[in-house]
Amino acid sequence: MKHLLKLGDLTKEEMLETLGLADQLKFERKNNIPHPRLAGKTLGMIFQKSSTRTRVSFEVGMYQLGGNALFLSSRDLQIGRGEPVQDTARVLSRYLDGIMIRTYKQSEVEDLAKYGSIPVINGLTDYAHPCQVLADLQTIREYKGSLLGKKLCFIGDGNNMANSLIVGCIKTGMSVSIGCPAAYKPDADIIKWAHENGDLTITEDIYEAAQGADAVYTDVWASMGMEEEAEKRKRDFAGYCVDSKLMASAKPDAIVLHCLPAHRGEEITEEVFEQHANEIFDEAENRLHAQKAVLVQLLEDR
Numbered sequence: 001m002k003h004l005l006k007l008g009d010l011t012k013e014e015m016l017e018t019l020g021l022a023d024q025l026k027f028e029r030k031n032n033i034p035h036p037r038l039a040g041k042t043l044g045m046i047f048q049k050s051s052t053r054t055r056v057s058f059e060v061g062m063y064q065l066g067g068n069a070l071f072l073s074s075r076d077l078q079i080g081r082g083e084p085v086q087d088t089a090r091v092l093s094r095y096l097d098g099i100m101i102r103t104y105k106q107s108e109v110e111d112l113a114k115y116g117s118i119p120v121i122n123g124l125t126d127y128a129h130p131c132q133v134l135a136d137l138q139t140i141r142e143y144k145g146s147l148l149g150k151k152l153c154f155i156g157d158g159n160n161m162a163n164s165l166i167v168g169c170i171k172t173g174m175s176v177s178i179g180c181p182a183a184y185k186p187d188a189d190i191i192k193w194a195h196e197n198g199d200l201t202i203t204e205d206i207y208e209a210a211q212g213a214d215a216v217y218t219d220v221w222a223s224m225g226m227e228e229e230a231e232k233r234k235r236d237f238a239g240y241c242v243d244s245k246l247m248a249s250a251k252p253d254a255i256v257l258h259c260l261p262a263h264r265g266e267e268i269t270e271e272v273f274e275q276h277a278n279e280i281f282d283e284a285e286n287r288l289h290a291q292k293a294v295l296v297q298l299l300e301d302r
């Protein structure tokens with residue numbers, strides 16, 4: 001693994017290796033066992049969109065690994081004034097050991113990797129959120145013991161989360177069902193790939209989607225950058241809500257996951273959110289452990 005641009009680039013074995021290392025680093029952290037595996041290394045973190053979890057977990061993760069992290073807002077970088085990503089990539093490669101970027105277009109992340117000479121990590125694009133899904137898989141495995149044969153149901157917008165969940169879950173032997181309006185399906189190429197490589201169902205019937213699910217996942221109806229569509233989306237997604245009636249279709253011991261931030265009363269009810277808060281905040285915590293695993297794998301031996 002040279003970069004983490006999208007989960008489609010990883011083999012099943014690489015993904016499971018990352019999850020295994022994430023578990024080990026979590027154990028070391030919980031038991032106060034120091035693990036300064038990136039001493040002297042610096043990660044640059046470029047943010048073109050807001051973030052709470054990604055920013056804090058990457059920054060703290062680098063400190064815990066003995067390295068440093070630089071928060072680079074696109075408002076302050078020359079990239080925000082039009083300096084091409086190709087040049088930014090080549091300059092930052094001279095100073096840093098790795099770059100994490102959160103931006104809009106997947107092509108910007110790919111270009112950063114192409115023109116730079118250091119590992120690049122996708123911290124969310126409109127297309128994918130691979131770091132989140134590694135943490136999600138770690139969480140599902142913690143609660144369910146294994147991934148193979150388990151079913152994940154995603155309710156809502158066929159967005160970056162849905163795209164990455166489909167790939168991550170199918171690659172690790174899970175089945176996936178997506179309950180979404182017909183006009184809001186996940187990426188067409190990902191759907192095609194999933195049908196060829198595993199068990200994916202896409203339906204407008206959320207109860208059918210949730211049938212027998214081990215994990216029920218949801219995300220906001222309007223992602224970052226779609227603020228202008230928020231009102232239209234509220235109408236289009238009415239009913240695509242994880243509530244107690246929907247949970248009755250899932251397995252009785254199903255967990256609920258949400259990448260956060262959550263909009264209570266839209267994609268999830270307050271009741272279901274609070275009933276499953278332990279799972280949701282374990283999931284948020286696992287961002288730290290899963291990303292530290294990615295950082296070690298990409299930066300340790302460079």
Ligand code: CP
Nearest residue numbers: 051052053054259260
């Ligand atoms: N889930 C997630 O990526 O959260 P942030 O937007 O706060 O980083």
Ligand code: NVA
Nearest residue numbers: 159219223224259260
């Ligand atoms: N789909 C959401 C995920 C946030 C972590 C967004 O892109 O805003």
